[in-house]
């Protein structure tokens with residue numbers, strides 16, 4: 001394998017919260033164009049891994065490193081990681097009363113453009129882009145004028161995450177349980193949006209503990225994380241096996 | 253409409269507002285002197301009279317008079333009359349101005365009035381205003397205070413419900429930094445049945461800024477079916493900022509709906525992280541959060557142009573600029 005082409009390289013990552021070791025040695029390599037699924041029982045450290053990738057404070061990296069396009073990701077602030085092309089879709093998207101979704105995403109898009117040396121989008125350009133990207137997840141325009149995620153149902157929040165992703169066009173999207181709390185129709189729509197955003201240049205890590213999502217988003221690799229480390233990596237066929245046999249056979 | 257002034261186009265350009273609001277008349281009071289009219293200022297609306305334009309009263313302290321100034325403004329709304337007033341107060345230099353002001357507002361039966369009070373003074377200014385408010389049957393009064401800047405700003409409101417079915421909506425936003433003090437004392441007196449009062453005061457306190465809120469709702473023994481609500485919320489931006497809040501309910505009637513709530517909090521860290529993961533820098537994210545906090549008060553401004561202007565003043569203020577409109581270098585609105 002060509003080492004130069006690695007987008008994300010996590011080596012020997014150990015992370016503690018309040019002196020408790022949550023990640024106990026994670027190794028992972030992701031290349032452009034790949035889709036990785038991370039599965040594992042509740043409490044195994046999936047959300048912790050995604051939060052560390054996005055730069056959440058209070059998570060202490062005690063060992064190991066994370067390289068993103070060859071650069072030390074851990075020394076970047078959350079916003080710098082976003083500008084570099086890392087996107088985290090939250091398991092529990094945050095509600096921000098009083099900040100409208102449109103203002104929020106417009107600010108975000110223009111901050112990204114500023115870092116690329118591009119001028120702000122005109123009102124008309126922005127509106128056009130927003131309409132187009134909202135259609136990716138069949139989102140109603142009424143969601144733009146409401147407070148970010150305020151009063152959104154579980155499914156609407158997840159659509160909104162993918163809408164944000166569609167607006168920001170990240171290189172690496174980490175989607176934490178984007179499928180949880182979705183009915184079949186919403187799942188199809190959200191997965192459709194994610195698939196539509198896939199290119200040979202970008203990569204996706206989908207975190208889930210159900211095999212269901214993987215019927216819609218076909219991963220190249222599946223990793224099982226347990227007690228803070230990846231205990232099994234395999235091709236997409238692993239999902240079927242987990243569906244039939246659960247996690248116990250992997251754990252024991 | 254009886255008002256004891258005429259518009260003064262000859263007013264020196266130093267005091268003129270360069271970007272007046274649409275459909276708004278302006279009156280200037282310089283060091284307590286009504287320009288082109290008699291002092292103190294008073295306004296009387298006749299029965300049924302509807303003010304077509306807003307009246308913006310711009311009170312300016314100028315260095316030509318540095319003594320303690322005591323002034324007064326009187327507003328009387330006759331039966332069924334209505335109008336909107338904007339009261340702005342400014343200092344034109346960082347001198348030690350002290351101003352004590354008394355404002356009387358009385359609404360007769362079914363009168364409707366809105367007051368927008370914009371306070372934007374230098375750090376050495378001390379400005380204390382006492383509002384005496386009387387509401388007749390079915391009257392509606394809205395007051396929105398925007399205390400943007402000033403050394404010491406104190407507002408005392410004494411509001412009496414004298415006849416049934418009147419309603420008041422009192423709101424305020426106060427912003428402090430450096431060592432500013434903003435002090436709001438509100439006394440709402442339900443003397444008669446079936447009146448509604450609503451209070452919402454919010455503050456954003458930075459540096460060593462201090463805010464005091466004292467809100468007292470008094471419901472007299474006969475004042476059945478009163479609805480009285482009060483909320484005071486404070487956002488501390490720095491470690492040294494302080495807020496003191498003291499909500500007081502004194503209820504002597506049985507059949508009433510009353511509530512009060514007070515909070516002192518900080519910016520929400522989860523919101524902050526969420527915004528940053530989308531590429532909004534921390535400083536910008538904090539401004540967004542503060543604007544969101546302030547918006548609940550600002551959205552009470554019914555005139556769109558005034559609301560937009562206030563929103564942009566608040567935003568500039570939160571970014572640490574002494575507020576002025578984008579098209580004008582004057583520190584006024």
Ligand SMILES: Nc1ncnc2c1ncn2[C@@H]1O[C@H](COP(=O)(O)OP(=O)(O)O)[C@@H](O)[C@H]1O
Nearest residue numbers: 017018022040041042043044045046047048049
């Ligand atoms: N902020 C936190 N403080 C303390 N413990 C935490 C925190 N977040 C997660 N944990 C703990 O870390 C472990 C992994 O949690 P998490 O990463 O959320 O797992 P998963 O997403 O796989 O369900 C759990 O035992 C959880 O209780």
Ligand SMILES: [Mg+2]
Nearest residue numbers: 046047091177
């Ligand atoms: Mg999780």
